Amino acid sequence: MSHGQRVSHCCRPGTPLWLLAAALFFTGCEPPGRPNQADRPLRPDQVMSFDRLYGTRCAGCHGAEGNLGAAPPLNDPLFRAAVGEEELAEIIRSGRPGTLMPRFGGEPPVLTDAQIKLLVFEIKGVPYRVRSQFDEITGPSDFSVEVAADGQPPQWGTVSKRPDDMPSLTPSSAESGDAKRGLQVFAQACAKCHGERGEGGKDDGPGAINNQAFLALISDQALRRLIITGRPDLGMPDYAGKTGRPDDFKPLTAADVADLVALLASWRETGANAQP
Amino acid sequence: MFAWLRTAARWLDHRIGISTDIVPVMKHPVPRQLEGPMGWWYVFGSASLTLFLVQILTGILLALVYVPSADEAYETLLYMNYVQPLGWYIRALHYYAGSGMMVMVLVHMTQVFLQGAYKYPRELTWVVGVFLLLCTLGMFFTGQILRWDPDAYWGLAVGGSMVGRVPGAGPELVSIMLGGPIIGADTLSRFFALHVFIIPGLLILLLSLHLWLVVKQGVSEPPVPGQQVDPQTYDAHYEGELRRGVPFWGEALLRDAFFSAVVVIAVALFAAYMGPKGPDLPPDPTLQGANPRPEWPFLWLFALLSLSPPPAETFIILVLPVILILGLLLVPFVSNRGERAPSRRPVAVLSVIVIYTTLGVLTYEGITSPWSPHMTAWSGDPVPVSMVKQSTPLQLQGAVVFQSKNCRNCHALDGVGGRRGPDLSTVGTRLTRDQLIDQVSNGTPGGGYMPAYGKQVNPAEMTALVDFLVSLRPPGHPPAYNPAEQPSPRSVEPGTDGEATANRP
Numbered sequence: 185m186s187h188g189q190r191v192s193h194c195c196r197p198g199t200p201l202w203l204l205a206a207a208l209f210f211t212g213c214e215p216p217g218r219p220n221q222a223d224r225p226l227r228p229d230q231v232m233s234f235d236r237l238y239g240t241r242c243a244g245c246h247g248a249e250g251n252l253g254a255a256p257p258l259n260d261p262l263f264r265a266a267v268g269e270e271e272l273a274e275i276i277r278s279g280r281p282g283t284l285m286p287r288f289g290g291e292p293p294v295l296t297d298a299q300i301k302l303l304v305f306e307i308k309g310v311p312y313r314v315r316s317q318f319d320e321i322t323g324p325s326d327f328s329v330e331v332a333a334d335g336q337p338p339q340w341g342t343v344s345k346r347p348d349d350m351p352s353l354t355p356s357s358a359e360s361g362d363a364k365r366g367l368q369v370f371a372q373a374c375a376k377c378h379g380e381r382g383e384g385g386k387d388d389g390p391g392a393i394n395n396q397a398f399l400a401l402i403s404d405q406a407l408r409r410l411i412i413t414g415r416p417d418l419g420m421p422d423y424a425g426k427t428g429r430p431d432d433f434k435p436l437t438a439a440d441v442a443d444l445v446a447l448l449a450s451w452r453e454t455g456a457n458a459q460p
Numbered sequence: 461m462f463a464w465l466r467t468a469a470r471w472l473d474h475r476i477g478i479s480t481d482i483v484p485v486m487k488h489p490v491p492r493q494l495e496g497p498m499g500w501w502y503v504f505g506s507a508s509l510t511l512f513l514v515q516i517l518t519g520i521l522l523a524l525v526y527v528p529s530a531d532e533a534y535e536t537l538l539y540m541n542y543v544q545p546l547g548w549y550i551r552a553l554h555y556y557a558g559s560g561m562m563v564m565v566l567v568h569m570t571q572v573f574l575q576g577a578y579k580y581p582r583e584l585t586w587v588v589g590v591f592l593l594l595c596t597l598g599m600f601f602t603g604q605i606l607r608w609d610p611d612a613y614w615g616l617a618v619g620g621s622m623v624g625r626v627p628g629a630g631p632e633l634v635s636i637m638l639g640g641p642i643i644g645a646d647t648l649s650r651f652f653a654l655h656v657f658i659i660p661g662l663l664i665l666l667l668s669l670h671l672w673l674v675v676k677q678g679v680s681e682p683p684v685p686g687q688q689v690d691p692q693t694y695d696a697h698y699e700g701e702l703r704r705g706v707p708f709w710g711e712a713l714l715r716d717a718f719f720s721a722v723v724v725i726a727v728a729l730f731a732a733y734m735g736p737k738g739p740d741l742p743p744d745p746t747l748q749g750a751n752p753r754p755e756w757p758f759l760w761l762f763a764l765l766s767l768s769p770p771p772a773e774t775f776i777i778l779v780l781p782v783i784l785i786l787g788l789l790l791v792p793f794v795s796n797r798g799e800r801a802p803s804r805r806p807v808a809v810l811s812v813i814v815i816y817t818t819l820g821v822l823t824y825e826g827i828t829s830p831w832s833p834h835m836t837a838w839s840g841d842p843v844p845v846s847m848v849k850q851s852t853p854l855q856l857q858g859a860v861v862f863q864s865k866n867c868r869n870c871h872a873l874d875g876v877g878g879r880r881g882p883d884l885s886t887v888g889t890r891l892t893r894d895q896l897i898d899q900v901s902n903g904t905p906g907g908g909y910m911p912a913y914g915k916q917v918n919p920a921e922m923t924a925l926v927d928f929l930v931s932l933r934p935p936g937h938p939p940a941y942n943p944a945e946q947p948s949p950r951s952v953e954p955g956t957d958g959e960a961t962a963n964r965p
Contacts, residue, residue: 217735219541244839254843254859391852398854400920
């Protein structure tokens with residue numbers, strides 16, 4: 185019978201055996217479906233890759249590559265050179281008071297101490313090594329992160345030396361800024377782009393910095409940091425940059441920075457149009 | 461030696477009746493057309509059965525290792541995945557053979573429906589088949605629970621709250637289902653018993669009945685357009701078919717075996733390529749990264765529930781399934797006579813198309829689930845660089861407010877971020893400053909999707925946020941304006957109706 189012949193043609197023993205051989209080949213060797221320890225699902229506290237930690241916790245505000253984000257850049261040579269490791273860890277742990285930077289430590293912790301340490305080493309450009317216990321079933325645990333010259337090289341490269349004339353990011357207790365002097369520094373260092381009293385200047389300029397809402401959302405410490413490091417990713421010069429500044433501009437000193445911060449703080453208190 | 465064996469065989473045959481009772485059943489005649497090309501439509505039922513046998517086999521192997529305790533279940537799964545040789549493969553086989561069984565059951569059912577094989581005298585076979593479908597779905601749901609991960613935990617949470625809506629008996633039913641008022645140590649034991657004893661037991665019983673009915677009523681002959689089923693004459697007609705028929709033990713069985721073998725090999729290869737499903741993270745309800753989803757046969761229901769307004773939920777949970785199941789059960793009673801050929805049954809064909817399109821679209825929605833907030837968008841998806849570059853210092857702060865108040869989890873910027881709310885990349889052309897303040901403070905009017913953020917955003921944050929949002933416009937586009945309040949930037953004919961006097965002064 186003709187149909188019967190067609191069936192037996194389909195069922196000739198070669199076809200299924202060939203497929204079975206393929207199946208055995210893949211189960212006998214390294215089949216792609218075999219779970220790989222490297223791809224195992226990790227609890228948030230087991231994640232120890234900078235890409236994943238930075239990409240899920242920091243990139244939203246600080247930018248995909250650590251710059252050109254809404255918040256100040258972390259991948260900034262001066263910031264990376266000047267910020268202290270413990271200071272950085274404390275900022276990540278507790279946030280920056282008076283700004284929108286949230287805490288990532290505390291209770292319940294968003295990031296573990298080891299994860300914070302890893303972020304600090306990456307931002308500071310310190311090669312490091314992650315040590316952990318590994319269990320085939322439960323995966324990695326008991327992480328520690330330590331400095332190691334031959335360890336993981338930091339993704340954003342190493343950090344250049346902090347320039348000698350660079351004012352410290354943390355104000356010394358002796359300094360107290362003078363808003364009146366700050367206005368003079370402002371005229372020289374800032375007014376060209378931000379306007380005489382921070383009102384914003386030209387249309388294509390960077391915009392106003394004297395409005396109460398802006399100043400309410402930024403702390404003196406964060407202002408100080410931005411004055412010193414600038415925002416090179418957005419064209420704002422650092423403490424020594426010449427862009428938009430007079431030819432005889434001298435790098436800002438620690439006192440200049442303190443005066444500028446005091447000026448902006450006074451605007452925050454009283455509005456920019458009151459006399460400092 | 462052979463004489464002795466022959467004697468033993470004869471003794472057994474006499475007691476059991478292999479040659480008198482079983483061999484005739486295997487050799488029972490089936491319609492001759494089953495040896496023709498139409499016969500290939502008849503292979504899906506036996507493929508479902510074969511995959512069920514694979515499930516029994518792999519299920520037994522899994523049960524040798526799996527510990528159904530809330531403390532240890534998760535780790536035994538990881539043990540199978542990473543330590544036990546081929547443990548992962550048994551898990552993968554069990555998952556894909558189960559999925560394949562679900563598919564085969566659906567295809568088998570669709571074929572029976574389209575070819576009118578459920579009509580007289582096979583109504584009861586269909587009814588039992590519907591219960592077999594429900595058992596298969598039950599196996600899928602309980603099996604997902606045994607994969608003790610966030611999908612399991614939240615699947616239980618959703619299942620529990622569905623059952624809790626039953627009027628009157630809700631709390632009691634939840635307690636029976638979960639072994640207490642909440643998901644606890646007893647819950648997993650209950651689902652283990654359901655998955656390993658109760659539902660499979662039921663399934664085997666129903667399956668025996670199903671197969672008995674198939675043998676008793678005979679395999680339906682392939683439909684011929686114009687040939688009507690009439691309960692008065694069908695039996696005589698079918699007997700005629702069988703007199704001209706061929707034994708099942710032959711081409712028909714060979715085809716079943718061939719197709720089953722292809723399906724099993726496909727499942728085996730698929731399992732080797734795809735690997736076991738999960739387990740994902742441990743079933744810890746406090747883990748924020750969890751993104752639980754039901755198994756694929758339930759995605760359509762997940763999407764339907766997510767997309768329906770809250771007042772419709774109880775109907776969808778309690779009434780709709782009853783209607784659907786009753787509808788399936790009633791199919792052979794509503795139409796147990798008449799045409800069987802799909803070409804003469806446009807309503808049947810159209811129903812299949814509509815049902816599968818609906819299920820397909822809802823499943824697609826369930827997979828993409830654009831209504832779910834994208835929980836890490838705020839801290840993970842950067843503000844688009846073009847927006848950062850055009851922002852003033854205040855707008856930059858606004859962008860940080862936008863991220864840190866989790867707006868991004870529901871609202872995308874340049875297509876990246878949550879999809880629950882509208883993409884806000886050009887919101888500045890749609891809403892004015894005042895409208896934005898109102899929307900953020902009070903949320904969607906009338907208790908809509910967007911919550912009110914008035915209490916979570918201080919005045920400075922609001923100013924910065926709204927300034928940022930107003931700035932989100934394509935180059936050259938004017939900001940939105942409110943015709944009730946200010947003149948239009950475009951020229952408009954002098955207003956005739958009272959309020960909209962939006963004309964250039």
